[in-house]
Amino acid sequence: MKISKQYRRLVPALVFASLLIGGPMASAPAVSAAEPAAAQQQAQNVYEGKVLGVSKKAKSISIEVGTKSEMVKFDDKTMGMEFVHEGEGAVVKFEERGGDKIATEIKPKVVKLPAGVTEIKTDEMAKLVAMGPEAGNYFLVDSRPAPRYNEAHIPTAISLPVPKMEETGAAYLPGDAKLKNTLLVFYCGGVTCGMSPKAAGLAAKMGYGNVKVYLQGDPGWAKEGLPLVSTDSFVKTGNIVLVDLRSPEEAAKGHIKGAVNIPMAKLAEAEEKFPAKKSAPIVLYGNGKDAEAAFKTIKGWGYKTVALVDGGLAKFTARGNQLASGPAATEIKWIRKLGANEVTLADFMKATEGTTGQIILDVRTKDEAGGGMFKNALNIPLDEIGKRMAELPKDKEILVHCTTGARALMALGPLTKAGLKARFLMADVECEGGKCQAAD
Numbered sequence: 001m002k003i004s005k006q007y008r009r010l011v012p013a014l015v016f017a018s019l020l021i022g023g024p025m026a027s028a029p030a031v032s033a034a035e036p037a038a039a040q041q042q043a044q045n046v047y048e049g050k051v052l053g054v055s056k057k058a059k060s061i062s063i064e065v066g067t068k069s070e071m072v073k074f075d076d077k078t079m080g081m082e083f084v085h086e087g088e089g090a091v092v093k094f095e096e097r098g099g100d101k102i103a104t105e106i107k108p109k110v111v112k113l114p115a116g117v118t119e120i121k122t123d124e125m126a127k128l129v130a131m132g133p134e135a136g137n138y139f140l141v142d143s144r145p146a147p148r149y150n151e152a153h154i155p156t157a158i159s160l161p162v163p164k165m166e167e168t169g170a171a172y173l174p175g176d177a178k179l180k181n182t183l184l185v186f187y188c189g190g191v192t193c194g195m196s197p198k199a200a201g202l203a204a205k206m207g208y209g210n211v212k213v214y215l216q217g218d219p220g221w222a223k224e225g226l227p228l229v230s231t232d233s234f235v236k237t238g239n240i241v242l243v244d245l246r247s248p249e250e251a252a253k254g255h256i257k258g259a260v261n262i263p264m265a266k267l268a269e270a271e272e273k274f275p276a277k278k279s280a281p282i283v284l285y286g287n288g289k290d291a292e293a294a295f296k297t298i299k300g301w302g303y304k305t306v307a308l309v310d311g312g313l314a315k316f317t318a319r320g321n322q323l324a325s326g327p328a329a330t331e332i333k334w335i336r337k338l339g340a341n342e343v344t345l346a347d348f349m350k351a352t353e354g355t356t357g358q359i360i361l362d363v364r365t366k367d368e369a370g371g372g373m374f375k376n377a378l379n380i381p382l383d384e385i386g387k388r389m390a391e392l393p394k395d396k397e398i399l400v401h402c403t404t405g406a407r408a409l410m411a412l413g414p415l416t417k418a419g420l421k422a423r424f425l426m427a428d429v430e431c432e433g434g435k436c437q438a439a440d
Contacts, residue, residue, distance in 0.1 A: 069413025
């Protein structure tokens, strides 16, 4: 069967388009009776979803596909590694080699805007926020889950998660009199996040004629050095590092309970005072533009969640919040709370003694394990777990570790997928002279 040149040129475009909108992968059209098998194979060899983790040592990528996590390896020939970022979406094309899935090409997963919805860029969004909702005639909606909003959101935004938008969205959006005039802007977690486009599409169907999506979302906002803000409830009850940037004298007159006083003039030299874990949420307040400047500094140190007290101390108290008097603390004492399926360091170390009936799984490389291992540990490098799953017992809990916890967390996906009970250790592990030590 002969195929026209025009159709041959069209097929690659159709296949690539299916990568952007399919499930893990939308099926490409069959081009002839002789080619459907090849087309089907291409459709099966693509994962599309959020990147859960990347290990350069194991040369592996963990990606969320639907409700499952999948693992693919990469090598020096893999194209598009610059698009692989933890927490962001990606389209990973791979091929089977010796039982392994090797990524051949990676592209960013780009969300598609619904009909009647357009994009708003960062510079325009920043101008509106500086004006405020009334002067700017806009209504800004954070479509992420409420806990994420509480931690850090774009100033002037309200929290309206997608499920609530679907159920009672009309109760929170501007009334009928403003339908044609008010600009509705939705945002979520960046260019690969589909929550804000979905919410915007719902608004368009409800009759709003001026609907936009800020695709860059909170990551793009912060990347431009524009500060995010926390809710008062998060400031008062969250497991955070709260920093008062004013002078000790000002802080003593009144500060937010739990705040640590680090004057702005001394912030640059205080980096070592902050938690080693970059996941520690940092919230700031001070005089004038000090908090905005500190936001940029601390984001530059690599902390993932940095935000300001919304409106500063004056508006915080104006909203009815009380202050504490007397000298504020000067030392940061932050203890990270355990995440889901995480084992404490104490329980992990007890298991290494071999008396608890648990299995210690070391997912470091063979070379790393050669420098020393925990007593009673089994070494299966992260990139070999899929092949060696049968070596792990199904009737015992598995405690996974690496050198920092990143690879251990990545290993959790395939282990639980295989029906194994597992937890991971998020700690720094160092091995020397045949012995290993771990520290939070």
